[in-house]
Amino acid sequence: MTENTVTTPLAPMELDDVADAFAYIRALQAGDIDTACAVANDTGPELRRLLLDVAARIVIPVTAVDDCDGEPCAHSFLAAALGRLLLEVLCHADGACLAFSPGIARTIIRFTENILTEDHGDVADVLCQLEAAGMKQALEADPAHRTTR
Numbered sequence: 001m002t003e004n005t006v007t008t009p010l011a012p013m014e015l016d017d018v019a020d021a022f023a024y025i026r027a028l029q030a031g032d033i034d035t036a037c038a039v040a041n042d043t044g045p046e047l048r049r050l051l052l053d054v055a056a057r058i059v060i061p062v063t064a065v066d067d068c069d070g071e072p073c074a075h076s077f078l079a080a081a082l083g084r085l086l087l088e089v090l091c092h093a094d095g096a097c098l099a100f101s102p103g104i105a106r107t108i109i110r111f112t113e114n115i116l117t118e119d120h121g122d123v124a125d126v127l128c129q130l131e132a133a134g135m136k137q138a139l140e141a142d143p144a145h146r147t148t149r
Contacts, residue, residue: 010053010056010057010060011141012134012137012138012140012141012142013050013053013054013057013134013137013138014138014142015135015138015139015142017050017053017138018054018131018134018135018138019131019135020039020042020043020047020050021047021050021051021053021054022054022127022130022131022134023035023039024036024039024040024043024047024051024101024105025051025054025105025108025109025127026124026127026128026131027039028102028105028106028109029105029109029123029124029127030124036102036105040101047101048100048101048104051101051104051105051108052087052090052104054108054130054134055086055087055090055104055107055108055111056087057130057134058108058111058112058116058130059083059086059087059111060083060087062079062083062111062115062116063079063082063083063084063086086107086111090103090104090107109123109127112126112127112130
């Protein structure tokens with residue numbers, strides 16, 4: 001298998017990239033098209049890559065192979081395969097709507113709603129938690145923000 005974002009460890013995103021990607025996702029989730037368009041215009045064509053980075057950081061941990069009593073089981077591999085498939089579709093949809101920023105963001109929102117919340121709970125809250133985790137990882141990786149002990 002060739003190495004890609006699905007099979008290689010993910011490097012932390014930059015702080016501004018996390019903020020831009022989640023500003024766009026949260027704006028679409030809230031139905032605020034004006035803000036989503038403003039973020040897209042400010043971010044430019046880089047937005048698609050940022051959204052794919054966020055999607056990978058959400059999908060991979062949730063669908064990673066786990067074990068059942070210490071042994072991998074069939075449903076573990078199915079979840080991992082479906083996660084890889086979802087990311088591949090988002091990355092290489094060959095012009096399909098999913099391959100563009102709104103489709104990627106809406107897929108992240110639907111994945112969050114259907115997989116990461118209980119009974120389709122507060123998606124906005126979960127998105128804020130995911131953004132905070134991404135910001136924390138970016139801060140920890142940035143030498144300018146590290147504190148020496």
